[in-house]
Amino acid sequence: MMHSNDWQKPLAIFVYLFLSLSSFVNGHSDLNIRDVGAQAYAFDLGGVELAQDRFLENQDRTLKYLKEIDVDRLLYVFRVTHGLSTQQATPNGGWDAPDFPFRSHVQGHFLSAWAQCYAVLRDQTCYDRATYFAAELQKCQTNNNAVGFTEGYVSGFPESDFARLENGTLTNGNVPYYAVHKTLAGLLDIWRLTNDTTSRDVLLSLASWVDRRTEPLSYNAMQKLLQTEFGGMNEVMADIYHQTGNKKWLTVAQRFDHAVIFDPLAANKDKFDGTHANTQVPKWIGAARQYKATGESRYLDIARNAWEINVKSHTYAIGGNSQAEHFRAPNAIAAYLTNDTCEACNSYNMLKLTRELWLLDSDNSAYFDFYENALLNHLLGQQDPHDHHGHITYFTPLNAGGRRGVGPAWGGGTWSTDYDSFWCCQGTALETNTKLMDSIYFYSDSTLFINLFISSVLKWQEMGITLKQSTTYPVGDTSQLEVSGSGDWTMNIRIPAWTSSAELTLNGKALPDVKSTPGTYAQISRTWADGDVVEIRFPMSLRTVAANDNSSMVAIAYGPSILCGNYGDQALSSTPTLALDSIKRSGASSLDFTSIADDKNVTLSAFYDAQGYNYNVYWATIGSLDAA
Numbered sequence: 015m016m017h018s019n020d021w022q023k024p025l026a027i028f029v030y031l032f033l034s035l036s037s038f039v040n041g042h043s044d045l046n047i048r049d050v051g052a053q054a055y056a057f058d059l060g061g062v063e064l065a066q067d068r069f070l071e072n073q074d075r076t077l078k079y080l081k082e083i084d085v086d087r088l089l090y091v092f093r094v095t096h097g098l099s100t101q102q103a104t105p106n107g108g109w110d111a112p113d114f115p116f117r118s119h120v121q122g123h124f125l126s127a128w129a130q131c132y133a134v135l136r137d138q139t140c141y142d143r144a145t146y147f148a149a150e151l152q153k154c155q156t157n158n159n160a161v162g163f164t165e166g167y168v169s170g171f172p173e174s175d176f177a178r179l180e181n182g183t184l185t186n187g188n189v190p191y192y193a194v195h196k197t198l199a200g201l202l203d204i205w206r207l208t209n210d211t212t213s214r215d216v217l218l219s220l221a222s223w224v225d226r227r228t229e230p231l232s233y234n235a236m237q238k239l240l241q242t243e244f245g246g247m248n249e250v251m252a253d254i255y256h257q258t259g260n261k262k263w264l265t266v267a268q269r270f271d272h273a274v275i276f277d278p279l280a281a282n283k284d285k286f287d288g289t290h291a292n293t294q295v296p297k298w299i300g301a302a303r304q305y306k307a308t309g310e311s312r313y314l315d316i317a318r319n320a321w322e323i324n325v326k327s328h329t330y331a332i333g334g335n336s337q338a339e340h341f342r343a344p345n346a347i348a349a350y351l352t353n354d355t356c357e358a359c360n361s362y363n364m365l366k367l368t369r370e371l372w373l374l375d376s377d378n379s380a381y382f383d384f385y386e387n388a389l390l391n392h393l394l395g396q397q398d399p400h401d402h403h404g405h406i407t408y409f410t411p412l413n414a415g416g417r418r419g420v421g422p423a424w425g426g427g428t429w430s431t432d433y434d435s436f437w438c439c440q441g442t443a444l445e446t447n448t449k450l451m452d453s454i455y456f457y458s459d460s461t462l463f464i465n466l467f468i469s470s471v472l473k474w475q476e477m478g479i480t481l482k483q484s485t486t487y488p489v490g491d492t493s494q495l496e497v498s499g500s501g502d503w504t505m506n507i508r509i510p511a512w513t514s515s516a517e518l519t520l521n522g523k524a525l526p527d528v529k530s531t532p533g534t535y536a537q538i539s540r541t542w543a544d545g546d547v548v549e550i551r552f553p554m555s556l557r558t559v560a561a562n563d564n565s566s567m568v569a570i571a572y573g574p575s576i577l578c579g580n581y582g583d584q585a586l587s588s589t590p591t592l593a594l595d596s597i598k599r600s601g602a603s604s605l606d607f608t609s610i611a612d613d614k615n616v617t618l619s620a621f622y623d624a625q626g627y628n629y630n631v632y633w634a635t636i637g638s639l640d641a642a
């Protein structure tokens with residue numbers, strides 16, 4: 015069903031473009047540029063509060079770590095590199111050790127997470143940590159002359175690594191722009207979310223350094239340099255343009271357009287096989303951000319095609335992708351069920367990309383079907399609920415008898431730790447678990463989108479509305495949406511593609527005129543009254559999710575949740591065979607099921623809750639679910 019407001023969208027885009035352009039003409043530079051093509055908008059992080067459930071518990075554990083970690087230890091590599099006193103701090107281990115090539119990458123994630131913590135909760139400790147860090151980075155920048163660095167540079171390794179990157183002699187394994195991207199993104203988040211002007215100054219000074227460093231390089235020299243992982247440099251530079259309105263940053267962003275990756279994607283060709291996965295996903299996000307800055311459809315094609323190819327041909331049942339950090343041949347899923355599947359950063363980045371694309375295409379609920387899958391089945395359970403600092407795994411193993419926190423040593427081989435890991439995935443998890451509310455609700459004119467079913471309270475200030483969502487989803491199959499305030503607006507509720515039907519009621523009465531087809535949005539347009547309650551039920555059932563390359567290898571899902579077999583400490587030498595007709599739910603208050611695999615009783619449980627035991631996700635099968 016088309017919403018009656020649809021005609022307004024092109025007009026709104028035109029008005030935003032017009033306003034943006036006229037501000038350039040008028041010479042305003044400190045202006046937040048509206049995104050080209052936006053059909054919907056996110057709420058401020060502080061507008062949505064998580065209620066008590068697993069998502070809030072994850073957030074709380076991460077917050078505890080964010081507030082307890084020794085900030086001076088995180089500053090160590092910056093201070094040493096810039097010739098300042100380390101203030102007797104102990105150096106970190108892991109990927110922030112003083113001899114680790116891209117030390118100082120993880121700090122940017124802390125900056126983003128502290129900024130998000132402040133934005134969500136107005137938490138003073140997080141604010142103080144973020145702004146202290148930015149001020150200390152400014153001191154590092156100020157001392158650049160004394161240590162022979164050029165203006166604006168700030169990092170935990172010497173600037174000469176960039177000279178080596180440029181002249182092709184960088185041999186220490188560093189990915190210097192990858193690390194600098196994190197610092198830029200972290201500072202931008204502090205600026206955006208707290209208005210701290212020191213963070214803005216350090217950011218723009220470092221961004222200007224990037225401009226000066228890359229401006230003299232030829233196109234070919236730049237393309238060669240881009241063969242070394244560079245994170246989301248195109249994304250953050252486009253974001254600085256969005257934040258400042260200064261087109262200079264867009265020019266810098268476009269220098270990071272990586273032709274070998276973008277050209278095949280623009281032509282919708284899958285050239286993923288063998289490429290390092292998390293090196294690519296941030297580039298696609300950058301393409302989406304550049305589309306929103308320029309309106310050039312090629313960028314949109316690149317971002318959309320990358321999403322489609324990845325989700326359809328390279329993604330495991332839990333929403334993650336990659337094996338040993340790399341993409342494999344199209345549809346090679348069962349062929350790569352190993353202990354190093356699904357690097358977590360890739361899913362963090364895919365969620366960002368999904369959100370960007372959905373905002374341009376808000377009728378398309380498939381984006382949030384994927385989002386829900388990767389968030390629930392991969393990232394929620396990436397964090398160890400038994401750890402008070404919410405430590406995480408790098409990979410999520412999908413081999414028979416796999417276990418979270420067990421994998422090759424170079425990818426962790428264990429859960430992260432307070433001071434001796436600092437892997438990429440530890441950094442992105444800090445961000446994930448401080449913005450779990452950012453994609454539940456969105457708005458467009460007078461339409462409210464409900465994309466995720468997570469207990470929470472939304473304050474929609476422009477409309478004077480508070481919406482309280484109460485649910486035990488995905489254990490329960492209903493969600494209750496209670497409206498406070500009144501007025502004319504439309505509620506768009508995502509009906510997941512996996513359900514067979516959805517039942518909607520308003521104040522206990524059915525809504526026969528509202529279509530609730532799976533894979534679409536149910537739209538309720540009315541004059542809302544204070545206290546109105548919408549209840550939506552998504553009947554859940556067991557289903558199989560086959561591996562693309564072998565229809566006889568399946569994961570089991572119940573509603574949105576992937577289930578796994580609990581094998582305790584038992585090792586599995588081969589894929590177990592699950593009797594599909596043996597699967598029986600143990601009760602409505604959990605996602606536990608009894609089943610028989612290889613003639614033995616096996617408990618199936620929600621995969622997001624599978625920590626501390628050996629599990630099985632992909633099965634050979636006998637029988638059929640119809641009989642279950």
Ligand SMILES: *[C@@H]1O[C@H](CO)[C@@H](O)[C@H](O)[C@H]1NC(C)=O
Nearest residue numbers: 174175177178179181182183
């Ligand atoms: C590359 O740059 C490094 C750092 O400045 C320098 O030491 C080295 O001599 C350069 N190598 C070449 C081949 O230009």
Ligand SMILES: *[C@@H]1O[C@H](CO)[C@@H](O)[C@H](O)[C@H]1NC(C)=O
Nearest residue numbers: 132133205206207208209210
């Ligand atoms: C930042 O400044 C903007 C514009 O003045 C304001 O709307 C916003 O509320 C401020 N944010 C914070 C966290 O103070």
Ligand SMILES: *[C@@H]1O[C@H](CO)[C@@H](O)[C@H](O)[C@H]1NC(C)=O
Nearest residue numbers: 352353354420421422423427
């Ligand atoms: C991961 O799997 C590989 C290949 O099967 C194996 O050699 C390695 O020992 C495994 N690592 C762990 C920690 O189980």
Ligand SMILES: *[C@@H]1O[C@H](CO)[C@@H](O)[C@H](O)[C@H]1NC(C)=O
Nearest residue numbers: 608609610612613614615616
């Ligand atoms: C499986 O569990 C059922 C019910 O608890 C029990 O009757 C049966 O003996 C068990 N089967 C095996 C093979 O352990």
Ligand SMILES: *[C@@H]1O[C@H](CO)[C@@H](O)[C@H](O)[C@H]1NC(C)=O
Nearest residue numbers: 564565566567589633634635
């Ligand atoms: C597909 O999976 C089934 C069940 O595990 C297995 O028996 C079969 O050998 C697999 N087929 C291929 C081509 O790998």
